[in-house]
Amino acid sequence: MKKKIVTSLAAVMAVGAACALAANPFVDVPTDSWAYKSVVELADAGVIQGVDGSYFQGERNITRYEAAEMVAKAMAHMDKASVEQRALINKLADEYADELNNLGVRVSALENRVGNVKLSGDARIRFQHQSSGESSGNDGEGYKNDASWDYRVRVRANAKVNDRTTVTYGISTDDINFADNGTASDNKNIFTDDAKVDYNFGGDHWNLSVGRIDTYVLGGENAYGFQYGDVFDRAELKYTNDHFAATAGYGKFKAGDTVEAAAVEGNGLLGVKTGYGELEGFFGGGRAAGSAAGVYYNDFNGIKGFEADDLWGTYASLNFGKWNALANY
Structure with missing residues (x-):
């Protein structure tokens, strides 16, 4: 041996x-x-x-x-x-x-070994109850019977290329309604919602991420600011240390239920491009450890019907042991 x-x-x-x-x-x-x-x-x-x-x-x-x-x-x-x-x-x-x-x-x-590929995924079945006549996208009749149920399935693959480079690829279905009479072989609702490469450099403080993500979040890791559950293609550079983080990026909103549905109404994000930035500070010790404050900004290149342009915000998250106080503007 x-x-x-x-x-x-x-x-x-x-x-x-x-x-x-x-x-x-x-x-x-x-x-x-x-x-x-x-x-x-x-x-x-x-x-x-x-x-x-x-x-x-x-x-x-x-x-x-x-x-x-x-x-x-x-x-x-x-x-x-x-x-x-x-x-x-x-x-x-x-x-x-x-x-x-x-x-x-x-x-x-x-799991982080070089050459290792990790597969993960999730499935969701959802029931939504609304009284007849409430908005539902179902000819104004509200959710009822099969129309009250929908499901979604997602699969993810993460590959460690080397010590600094990680590749992520994922596919997802739309939220498919049980009232939909489509066949099981109908794959028109399956799309790539995650396809990105992350490269870490500069003493592990700098991270360059290029590609597609399934959710756009800005304003703190817990989405204190903007969060859109839609596919977003972007290039993003982030610097992080124990006390400070700075993020800058540019991208375009792509496929997604919220994006596409809103676009039909003439005020959606589909095709909208945005440059964004965020500055965050981390502070506190003991029970206050993990407290943070930050500012964030979006410069949207709007399309017809999309009213937002320069959007900005600031937040503070203070930890008190088991309690947290959050302020967001």
């Missing part, structure tokens, strides 16, 4: 190595040993340290914790590995999951 682990990890650590083999740090590993090359590469990469800094003690059985420690260090070099080598590290991480957890390496965090 030890031979398999050492040679496997050495193969990963040697990825992209162009320099000559480093000097042997262990006095008890002869140059004619089957493990010589692998041991030297692992030592040079910092995966193994040996015993007392001078001895490898290759005949001694290693513990599972020692093996897990080597796996954890190999995980830190995932960006150098090929697809096959990443699969090997993932397999070893699964084998030593308990030991890695005890060493403080959260195996659940391996």
Whole structure:
């Protein structure tokens, strides 16, 4: 087992190595040993340290914790590995999951491993009751019987390309009414509502996000300001640290129930372009930790019938232990 682990990890650590083999740090590993090359590469990469800094003690059985420690260090070099080598590290991480957890390496965090694709999704069935005659989009008769029920299904795929780049793709159905007599094979209501690339750089403080999102939110993470549950194509740059965040972006509203329905009435967001910006400050300690204040602004390039143009707002969110006070203007 030890031979398999050492040679496997050495193969990963040697990825992209162009320099000559480093000097042997262990006095008890002869140059004619089957493990010589692998041991030297692992030592040079910092995966193994040996015993007392001078001895490898290759005949001694290693513990599972020692093996897990080597796996954890190999995980830190995932960006150098090929697809096959990443699969090997993932397999070893699964084998030593308990030991890695005890060493403080959260195996659940391996969802962020390079080359890993995570699938998720949700389904919603909704009942809406209104008295007859209230607005419903159902010829003025209100929601009743099958018209009171609708459903929506969404599927998401998140892929970690490398340590800094993540790709997200998602599809969704519209809110489909149970009163709709369309067949199950009718896919006209399925569309791409999420397709974006996120690139993190600048010491993990800067994030560039380009592509499509399913919800447009501005004015705090909890949507203190504007929120439209519609598809929005945009390019966005954001800077964040522990005390401050600045966001700037530009995009265009696309498909979506609210957008399209409003567009039919002549005042919707379909096709509307907007440049936007947001400044936020984070403060507080103890019970007040997580408090924030910010300002946000939208410059809409309106279309005929869309009345809003320059929209702005400000908010403050103050935490008091289990209580929160929110002010928004």
